Amino acid sequence: MKKSKMTIKDILSINGMGVMIAFIVLCIALAISTDSFLTAGNIMVVLRQSVWVGIISIGMTFIIATGEIDLSIGSVIGFTGMCCAAMMKNYSMNIYLAMVLTLLIGAVIGFLNAVLVSKLKIASFIATLATMQIFRGLIYVYTQGVPIFGLNYPEFQFIAQGYVGFLPVPIIIVIILTIIFWYVMYRTKYGRNVLTIGSNIDAAKLVGINVGRIKTSVYIIMGVLGAIAGMLLTARSEAAVVEAGSGYETDAIAAVVIAGTSMAGGNANLLGCLLGAVLMTTIRNGLNILKVDSSWHQVVIGIVIVLALIFDKFAHQDKE
Amino acid sequence: MSERIPVIEVKGIKKGFYGVPVLKGIDMKLYEGECISLIGENGAGKSTLIKILCGVYTKDEGDIFLYGEKQNITSAEDGKKLGISVIYQELSLFPDMRVYENMFTNSELHKTKKDGFLKPLDIKAMKEKSKEILHDKLNVDIDVNAKVKDIPFSQRQMVEIGRAVLADSKIIFMDEPTTALEDKEKKTLFRIIKDLKAQNKTIIFISHHLDEIFENCERTIVLRDGYAVLEKETANLTQQELVKAMIGKNVDNYYPKVAYQPGEKILSVNNLSSGKVFQNISFDVHKKEVVGIIGLAGCGKYEIVRALFGAHAYDSGEIIKDGKKIKNRTINEAINNKFAFIPAERKTESIFPNREVSWNTTIAGIDHINTKKGLSLSKEKEITADYIENLKIKVTNQKQPIASLSGGNQQKVILARWFLTDPDILILEEPTRGIDVNAKTEVYNLIMEYLAQDKGVILVSSEEEEILGICDRIVVIHNGKTTGIINRSDIDIEGLKTITKFGKAADQGGM
Numbered sequence: 001m002k003k004s005k006m007t008i009k010d011i012l013s014i015n016g017m018g019v020m021i022a023f024i025v026l027c028i029a030l031a032i033s034t035d036s037f038l039t040a041g042n043i044m045v046v047l048r049q050s051v052w053v054g055i056i057s058i059g060m061t062f063i064i065a066t067g068e069i070d071l072s073i074g075s076v077i078g079f080t081g082m083c084c085a086a087m088m089k090n091y092s093m094n095i096y097l098a099m100v101l102t103l104l105i106g107a108v109i110g111f112l113n114a115v116l117v118s119k120l121k122i123a124s125f126i127a128t129l130a131t132m133q134i135f136r137g138l139i140y141v142y143t144q145g146v147p148i149f150g151l152n153y154p155e156f157q158f159i160a161q162g163y164v165g166f167l168p169v170p171i172i173i174v175i176i177l178t179i180i181f182w183y184v185m186y187r188t189k190y191g192r193n194v195l196t197i198g199s200n201i202d203a204a205k206l207v208g209i210n211v212g213r214i215k216t217s218v219y220i221i222m223g224v225l226g227a228i229a230g231m232l233l234t235a236r237s238e239a240a241v242v243e244a245g246s247g248y249e250t251d252a253i254a255a256v257v258i259a260g261t262s263m264a265g266g267n268a269n270l271l272g273c274l275l276g277a278v279l280m281t282t283i284r285n286g287l288n289i290l291k292v293d294s295s296w297h298q299v300v301i302g303i304v305i306v307l308a309l310i311f312d313k314f315a316h317q318d319k320e
Numbered sequence: 321m322s323e324r325i326p327v328i329e330v331k332g333i334k335k336g337f338y339g340v341p342v343l344k345g346i347d348m349k350l351y352e353g354e355c356i357s358l359i360g361e362n363g364a365g366k367s368t369l370i371k372i373l374c375g376v377y378t379k380d381e382g383d384i385f386l387y388g389e390k391q392n393i394t395s396a397e398d399g400k401k402l403g404i405s406v407i408y409q410e411l412s413l414f415p416d417m418r419v420y421e422n423m424f425t426n427s428e429l430h431k432t433k434k435d436g437f438l439k440p441l442d443i444k445a446m447k448e449k450s451k452e453i454l455h456d457k458l459n460v461d462i463d464v465n466a467k468v469k470d471i472p473f474s475q476r477q478m479v480e481i482g483r484a485v486l487a488d489s490k491i492i493f494m495d496e497p498t499t500a501l502e503d504k505e506k507k508t509l510f511r512i513i514k515d516l517k518a519q520n521k522t523i524i525f526i527s528h529h530l531d532e533i534f535e536n537c538e539r540t541i542v543l544r545d546g547y548a549v550l551e552k553e554t555a556n557l558t559q560q561e562l563v564k565a566m567i568g569k570n571v572d573n574y575y576p577k578v579a580y581q582p583g584e585k586i587l588s589v590n591n592l593s594s595g596k597v598f599q600n601i602s603f604d605v606h607k608k609e610v611v612g613i614i615g616l617a618g619c620g621k622y623e624i625v626r627a628l629f630g631a632h633a634y635d636s637g638e639i640i641k642d643g644k645k646i647k648n649r650t651i652n653e654a655i656n657n658k659f660a661f662i663p664a665e666r667k668t669e670s671i672f673p674n675r676e677v678s679w680n681t682t683i684a685g686i687d688h689i690n691t692k693k694g695l696s697l698s699k700e701k702e703i704t705a706d707y708i709e710n711l712k713i714k715v716t717n718q719k720q721p722i723a724s725l726s727g728g729n730q731q732k733v734i735l736a737r738w739f740l741t742d743p744d745i746l747i748l749e750e751p752t753r754g755i756d757v758n759a760k761t762e763v764y765n766l767i768m769e770y771l772a773q774d775k776g777v778i779l780v781s782s783e784e785e786e787i788l789g790i791c792d793r794i795v796v797i798h799n800g801k802t803t804g805i806i807n808r809s810d811i812d813i814e815g816l817k818t819i820t821k822f823g824k825a826a827d828q829g830g831m
C-alpha cells in the first residue's frame with residue numbers, strides 16, 4: 001500500500017514551511033519591486049551578512065533541541081572577537097595561535113555556561129542571562145569602551161574577506177559547518193542523544209544517556225561556534241568594537257524557532273535555521289534597498305517572525 | 321417502559337487519524353445514575369471517543385446530544401461548561417504545582433464573589449476543600465501542600481479523581497482510572513462510583529480489568545473495528561462473551577506460562593540495603609526463570625529493582641552476575657552488564673513522545689544501527705519493521721510519533737527497545753499496565769520466548785494474579801524487608817494476597 005496521498009495540508013505542515021514560504025514570497029516581492037535585489041552582488045552581500053547569525057543558529061539549534069537556551073552567545077561573539085583582536089594587536093601574537101586560542105576561549109566559556117546549567121542546575125535562561133551581562137561587561141572593562149582598531153593582518157582578513165575561487169571564505173566556512181553539524185545531528189548517536197534528552201529527559205536517563213555530559217558538550221559546541229562567529233566579525237570589520245554581536249542571540253533564537261524547532265526541545269530543523277538567518281538578513285537588506293528608515297527594520301522583522309509562527313501554528317493545528 | 325431522556329446520546333460518530341478510520345459510526349445512549357463500561361482492545365478507540373465527547377478532539381462526522389439537545393463541543397472548555405469531567409488515561413496534572421492548586425486548576429476559589437481578574441485567591445479555602453475531598457472522601461493521606469511531582473503515582477491518580485469529584489459534574493468519564501492504583505485505593509474509587517451513581521450522575525468507566533467492570537458497571541459497550549459490536553447489561557454477560565466480543569476469539573489461557581527447567585544461576589542479590597527504603601534483600605535468579613517481586617504500596621519493591629539497574633542508590637550489599645561481582649552504580653554500567661529495565665510509568669519514564677516509533681525502538685540499542693558511516697536509517701527501518709511484525713505492534717507507519725499509538729502498542733515498542741539490546745536480565749515494572757487482555761497474553765508470550773534463550777526475568781507487580789500467573793518464584797517484600805521467597809506451586813492466590821498484605825501467611829499469625 002503506497003501512500004501518495006500527500007495533501008497540500010501535509011506539505012504545509014512540514015516543519016519550517018512557514019519560513020520557506022515567507023522567504024520565497026519576500027524574494028519575489030523584492031525582485032519585482034527593485035532592480036538591485038536580484039543581482040549576484042547583492043545576493044552575495046545578503047549571504048555574507050547572514051554568516052554570523054547563521055553560525056550561531058546552528059549551535060542554538062543544538063541547545064534548543066536539548067530543551068535549553070543560550071542568551072549569552074551575542075556577548076560571547078563580542079568577547080571572543082575582542083580577545084582575538086587583543087592577542088593579535090596588543091600582544092603581537094602569532095595570528096594562527098591567536099585564532100586557536102580564541103576557539104579555546106569559546107570552548108571554556110561554553111563549559112562555564114554548562115557548569116551553571118547542568119552541574120548547578122540553574123535554569124539556562126537565567127544562567128546565560130547572567131553570563132551575557134558578565135562577558136559584555138568584561139569587554140567594557142578591558143577596552144574602556146575604545147575599539148581595538150587596525151587589524152590589517154592578511155592571514156586574518158582572509159577568513160572574512162578572502163575568496164576561494166568565486167566563493168567567499170566565510171560562506172565556505174558556513175557550508176562546511178553546516179555539513180558537519182547536519183551529519184552530527186541526524187546521523188550520529190550523539191545527535192540522537194541530544195534530541196532524545198529534549199524529548200523526555202527522565203526517560204533519556206533510563207536508557208543510559210549521560211544527560212549532564214551531553215548538555216555540557218552542546219554548550220561547548222555553542223561556545224566554539226560563538227568564537228568562530230566572533231573572529232569572522234572582527235576580521236570583517238578589522239576592529240573589535242564593544243557592542244559587537246549584541247542582539248545576535250535573539251536573531252539566532254528567532255531563526256531557530258521560525259524554522260519550526262520547538263522551544264520545548266526534542267526536535268530540530270538545522271537547515272531551516274540557516275534559512276531563517278538568511279531570511280532576516282534579506283528583510284534588512286530589502287528594507288535598505290527600498291530606503292525604508294532603519295528604525296522600522298526591527299518592527300518589520302518582528303512582524304515577519306510572528307507571521308511565520310502563526311502560519312506554522314495553523315499548519316500544525318488539527319494534527320492532534 | 322417510560323421514555324427516559326438520555327443524558328448523552330451520540331449518533332454516527334466517526335473519526336480517523338491520517339486517513340485511517342478509528343471510529344466508523346458509533347451510536348450510544350447514556351442515562352442518569354448509571355455507570356457504563358466502555359471496553360475494547362488497545363487502539364479500539366475508547367480514549368478517542370471520550371476525547372471527542374469532552375471536546376479535546378473534533379469528530380469527523382456524527383452528532384452529540386446532551387439531554388436531547390444537539391451540542392457542538394469543540395474544546396475542552398466547552399465540555400467543562402456543559403458539565404463534563406474527565407479523568408484522562410495519561411495523567412494531566414501539573415507536576416510543579418501543589419496538590420491543592422491542581423485540584424482547583426481553572427476553577428480557583430476567591431475571597432470575594434465580585435467578578436474581576438485581580439480578585440484575591442482564597443488559598444485557605446482551597447486547601448480546606450482539598451483536604452476535605454482527599455482525606456475525608458477519598459481516604460488518601462496526601463499533603464495538599466506537596467508538589468505533585470513529589471508524590472507517588474498512585475496518589476497522583478487519586479488527586480485526578482478528587483478533582484473530578486470536586487467539580488461535581490453531571491457526567492464523568494474515567495479513562496483507565498485504576499491502572500496506577502493500589503488495592504485499597506481501588507476500593508475507595510469503587511465506593512465513590514457508587515456514591516456518584518446515587519447522586520444520579522452518569523459515568524463512563526474504561527478499564528482492561530474485567531472484574532472491575534463486573535463490579536461497577538450496569539451496562540457494557542464493546543468497541544471493535546470502529547463499531548460498538550456489543551451492548552448489554554453487565555449482569556447478563558460472561559467473561560468469555562466479553563473477551564470474545566473484544567478480540568473476536570476465545571482466550572482460554574490468560575497466563576501462557578511455560579515452566580522451563582531453570583538453568584544455572586545468573587544473578588545473586590545479597591543483602592542489598594538502601595537506608596530506610598529497603599534492607600538486606602537477597603534473592604537469586606536462574607536462567608529461564610521469572611522471579612516475581614510483590615508487596616504493598618511503599619514497601620520498596622520498585623526501589624529494589626531500580627537499585628539493580630543503577631537508577632536508585634544502595635549503600636551496601638552485593639550483586640553477582642554470572643559469578644562475577646558487579647556494582648551497577650549507574651544506569652550505563654547496568655546496561656553494559658546486560659541489564660534492561662522497563663519502568664511502570666510509560667508516559668513519564670519510557671516514551672519519547674514526539675519522536676518516531678522507529679526512534680523509540682532503537683534508542684537503547686542504538687549501536688545496532690551505528691556504522692562507520694554514522695547511523696544507518698535503512699537498518700533502523702529494517703529492525704523496526706521486524707519488531708512491528710514479530711510483536712504485532714499496531715502502527716500506521718513506523719515514522720508516526722509514539723504518542724499517537726495506543727497504550728498497549730506503546731508498551732510493545734518499549735519491549736522491542738530493550739529486546740534489541742539483548743539483555744541477560746530483563747527487569748519489568750508493572751509491564752502490562754493499561755494493556756488489553758489479548759495484548760497482555762502476547763506480552764507474556766514474548767517474555768516466555770525471551771526466557772527460552774537462557775535469560776532471566778525479574779517482574780515487579782502489584783497484581784497477585786499476574787505474579788502467580790507467570791513467575792516461578794516470588795519474593796515478598798514487606799516494609800523494605802524480604803519476608804519470604806515462595807515457589808509458585810506452593811501458594812494460591814488467596815494465600816499470596818494475605819502474605820502480601822500482612823507480610824506473613826495467615827496460619828503463622830497465631831490464629
Ligand SMILES: Nc1ncnc2c1ncn2[C@@H]1O[C@H](COP(=O)(O)OP(=O)(O)OP(=O)(O)O)[C@@H](O)[C@H]1O
Binds near residue numbers: 361366409714723
Ligand atoms: N493523536 C493521534 N494521532 C494519530 N493517531 C491517533 C491519535 N490518537 C489516537 N490515535 C490512534 O487511534 C487509535 C485509537 O486510539 P485510542 O487511544 O482511542 O485507543 P484506546 O482504545 O483508548 O486504547 P488503549 O486501551 O490502549 O488506551 C489508535 O490506533 C491510535 O494509534
Ligand SMILES: [Mg+2]
Binds near residue numbers: 366367368495726727
Ligand atoms: Mg485509551
